[in-house]
Structures are given as C-alpha cells and as structure tokens.
Amino acid sequence: MQELWTQVDNYFGDLLVPEDEKLDAALLANEQAGLPPIDVTRLQGKFLEFLVRVSGARRILEIGALGGYSTIWLARALPEGGRVVTLEVDPHHARVARANLTNAGVLDRVDLTVGPALDTLPTLETNAAPFDLIFIDADKEGYPEYLHWALKLSHPGTVIVADNVVREGKVVEPGCNDPRVQGVRRFTELLAAEPRLSATVLQTVGIKGYDGFALAVVLY
Ligand code: SAH
Ligand code: DHB
Numbered sequence: 001m002q003e004l005w006t007q008v009d010n011y012f013g014d015l016l017v018p019e020d021e022k023l024d025a026a027l028l029a030n031e032q033a034g035l036p037p038i039d040v041t042r043l044q045g046k047f048l049e050f051l052v053r054v055s056g057a058r059r060i061l062e063i064g065a066l067g068g069y070s071t072i073w074l075a076r077a078l079p080e081g082g083r084v085v086t087l088e089v090d091p092h093h094a095r096v097a098r099a100n101l102t103n104a105g106v107l108d109r110v111d112l113t114v115g116p117a118l119d120t121l122p123t124l125e126t127n128a129a130p131f132d133l134i135f136i137d138a139d140k141e142g143y144p145e146y147l148h149w150a151l152k153l154s155h156p157g158t159v160i161v162a163d164n165v166v167r168e169g170k171v172v173e174p175g176c177n178d179p180r181v182q183g184v185r186r187f188t189e190l191l192a193a194e195p196r197l198s199a200t201v202l203q204t205v206g207i208k209g210y211d212g213f214a215l216a217v218v219l220y
C-alpha cells in the first residue's frame with residue numbers, strides 16, 4: 001500500500017501545495033545538516049496551517065522544532081502580531097531551524113527555545129501563556145508530561161494537536177513495550193480521562209507511512 005499512499009500524497013500535494021522555495025530550501029538544508037527526515041509532510045503542514053486559520057490562533061506553542069519545517073507552516077498562518085514559541089532540545093537541530101526560519105522570513109514571529117522541553121515549559125507559564133494552539137511533536141516518551149503542561153498553558157478553546165499517535169499501528173500491538181508506544185498510550189489514556197478535554201484521533205496515510213494525529217480542544 002505504501003506506493004499508492006505515496007502516489008496519492010504526491011497527487012494532492014502537487015495540486016494543493018505547489019513548490020514553495022522557502023519550504024523546499026528548509027528540507028534541503030535539513031538533509032544537508034544530517035537531520036532525520038521526520039518533519040510533517042507538506043499536506044500535513046497545510047493541515048497545521050488550516051488549524052491555525054480556523055481556530056484564529058495568535059499564540060502557538062510547538063514542542064519539537066527539528067529544522068523548523070512545521071514551525072514555518074505555523075508561523076506563516078498567524079495573523080499580524082501572532083507568535084510561535086517552539087521548543088527544541090538538540091542545539092544542532094535548533095541552529096538549523098534558526099537558519100531556516102530566518103531564510104523563510106518568519107524568525108521575527110518565532111521564539112526558538114533550546115533545552116529539554118520539561119525544563120523550558122515551566123518558564124512559559126509566566127512569560128508566554130496561555131496558548132491558543134499547541135502542537136506536540138517531540139519525544140513520544142514525554143507526551144504524557146507534555147499533555148499536562150499543555151493543559152496548564154491553555155485556556156478554554158485551546159486546540160491541542162499531537163503527532164505520531166498511531167506509529168504504523170504499533171499502538172495496538174499486544175505486549176509492545178517500546179517506551180515510545182507506551183508514551184503514546186499513556187497520553188491517550190490521559191486525554192480520555194481529562195474532563196476538560198474533548199478529543200479524537202485522525203489516522204493518516206501518505207509519504208510518511210501510516211500514522212495519526214490526536215486532536216483535542218480545551219472545554220473549560
Ligand atoms: N515538528 C517538526 C518535527 C519534530 S521531530 C516538523 O514537523 O518539522 C522531533 C524533535 O523533537 C527533534 O528535533 C528532537 O530533537 C526534539 N526533541 C526530542 N526530545 C525533546 C525534548 N525533551 N525537548 C524538546 N525537544 C525534543
Ligand atoms: C519520529 C518522530 C516524529 O515526530 C515523526 O513525525 C516521525 C518519526 C521518530 O522519532 O521516529
């Protein structure tokens with residue numbers, strides 16, 4: 001099926017997300033710098049843009065910047081005066097991201113913070129919160145704690161999006177003790193148990209294989 005998913009991804013991608021010099025340059029720079037090719041796809045980037053636009057988000061938090069590909073999508077969708085705070089643990093990734101964001105002309109709308117997210121998230125409570133949209137895309141082991149922080153840094157109406165919750169279906173593999181899968185399961189259990197959240201999961205297929213997004217909104 002992968003070949004078909006890739007063909008279909010390219011079909012819609014070519015129509016709806018035609019070549020974009022800055023985004024393409026970011027992916028090339030990531031590759032040249034040896035970053036893993038685990039950015040969101042172009043159609044998924046456009047989905048992030050869609051979420052920013054329909055939610056009217058002005059303050060966005062991203063956990064896991066990599067080379068800033070998804071950050072560019074989020075930042076471009078912001079209204080005038082909006083900001084993205086993005087957290088990245090790896091200084092090399094962060095350097096590449098800073099260069100990509102500069103080249104894309106969005107660095108003036110982005111705060112790129114380097115360090116383990118669990119160390120930097122508490123500093124946002126007084127400075128930058130609350131956020132209108134929160135994109136969780138860092139280490140999967142950390143997802144349960146990131147959800148905790150996302151709630152802390154949110155307000156009623158905040159949209160919380162988490163990438164990679166399906167992981168080729170590993171999420172339902174019996175006895176799978178991969179800590180990343182366990183992180184995603186625990187995350188979903190917490191979503192389910194939290195009365196302040198209404199949540200769903202959207203399974204996805206495409207160039208990056210079979211995966212999915214968790215989507216939640218803060219009710220009160
Ligand atoms: N959002 C990016 C992809 C992120 S990949 C995009 O779609 O373009 C995941 C990133 O999370 C990697 O760069 C990794 O270094 C970072 N990461 C992993 N653990 C982290 C942590 N504890 N705190 C912050 N970032 C972390
Ligand atoms: C991985 C991480 C991601 O955020 C992703 O979208 C795909 C893969 C990974 O760590 O393997």
Ligand code: MG
Pocket residue numbers: 038039040137163164
């Ligand atoms: Mg991801």
